[in-house]
Amino acid sequence: DTAVSQTPKYLVTQMGNDKSIKCEQNLGHDTMYWYKQDSKKFLKIMFSYNNKELIINETVPNRFSPKSPDKAHLNLHINSLELGDSAVYFCASSQDGASEAFFGQGTRLTVV
Amino acid sequence: KQEVTQIPAALSVPEGENLVLNCSFTDSAIYNLQWFRQDPGKGLTSLLLIQSSQREQTSGRLNASLDKSSGRSTLYIAASQPGDSATYLCAFPDSGGGADGLTFGKGTHLIIQP
Numbered sequence: 001d002t003a004v005s006q007t008p009k010y011l012v013t014q015m016g017n018d019k020s021i022k023c024e025q026n027l028g029h030d031t032m033y034w035y036k037q038d039s040k041k042f043l044k045i046m047f048s049y050n051n052k053e054l055i056i057n058e059t060v061p062n063r064f065s066p067k068s069p070d071k072a073h074l075n076l077h078i079n080s081l082e083l084g085d086s087a088v089y090f091c092a093s094s095q096d097g098a099s100e101a102f103f104g105q106g107t108r109l110t111v112v
Numbered sequence: 113k114q115e116v117t118q119i120p121a122a123l124s125v126p127e128g129e130n131l132v133l134n135c136s137f138t139d140s141a142i143y144n145l146q147w148f149r150q151d152p153g154k155g156l157t158s159l160l161l162i163q164s165s166q167r168e169q170t171s172g173r174l175n176a177s178l179d180k181s182s183g184r185s186t187l188y189i190a191a192s193q194p195g196d197s198a199t200y201l202c203a204f205p206d207s208g209g210g211a212d213g214l215t216f217g218k219g220t221h222l223i224i225q226p
Contacts, residue, residue: 033213041199043156045206045213055212090155092213097205098143098163101214105155 003027006091006104013081014112021076021107023091029102030095032074034066037088037106046089049074050096081111114139114204118217126225127194133187133220135202140180143205146214147176147187149198156201160187192224 006023013019025032031050037043047066048055054066063079078085088108094101115138125131135145144163148156160169160176162185168177175188185202199219206212 035213040218042218043201043203043214043216045215048213057212092156100158100161101146101203102158103148103156 003102004091004093004104006107008107010108012110015081017081018079021089023074023104024072025093027093029093033092034076035090083111086111114206114215116215116217118202118220120220122221124223129192130190131192133200135185135217137183137204140183145178145185146203148201151198194224194226197222197224
């Protein structure tokens with residue numbers, strides 16, 4: 001069983017569209033995250049979500065919003081997509097900050 | 113805010129060599145550090161997690177060390193194999209509780225020549 005799974009793996013869409021990426025973890029972890037890996041392969045935290053507390057990286061545009069229907073899921077919604085949003089987005093989870101983090105396989109988003 | 117530097121940025125060595133990847137950080141008040149590998153087009157695979165109270169962790173041919181006082185961690189790979197070719201990343205929780213997620217280095221791109 002995949003510990004952290006995200007769908008879709010690839011997403012190609014036009015500028016201005018709204019899209020969502022889904023993430024599920026079956027590890028029973030309390031905290032989930034979204035990271036963005038840019039074209040230079042640099043990984044940066046976007047959001048963390050724990051017990052209904054959302055922490056947002058200040059550099060993330062408000063077009064991005066995470067939604068957690070339950071503890072095992074943290075979906076990423078993106079409104080009004082822009083060319084610069086093209087990147088690989090990774091979902092991750094951990095029990096807490098002192099614990100090992102596990103990552104999904106990534107979603108490659110291409111905005112055309 | 114934690115800053116993480118990985119040296120070298122890229123490394124190419126013949127199969128069978130032992131090698132060391134370096135990771136340095138600016139804030140010694142860390143909770144833990146984690147080493148990952150990322151294969152091209154793939155996600156991140158956790159290799160080792162070292163808690164702040166530990167000095168090293170071993171898993172198979174991998175050994176990671178942590179020296180908080182000098183702000184350094186190393187990942188030692190013994191008897192390298194072509195399958196070890198990947199990008200290796202070190203990361204630290206960005207705040208006391210880790211609620212802000214991990215801060216990553218830019219990685220070391222490793223190529224093991226058959």
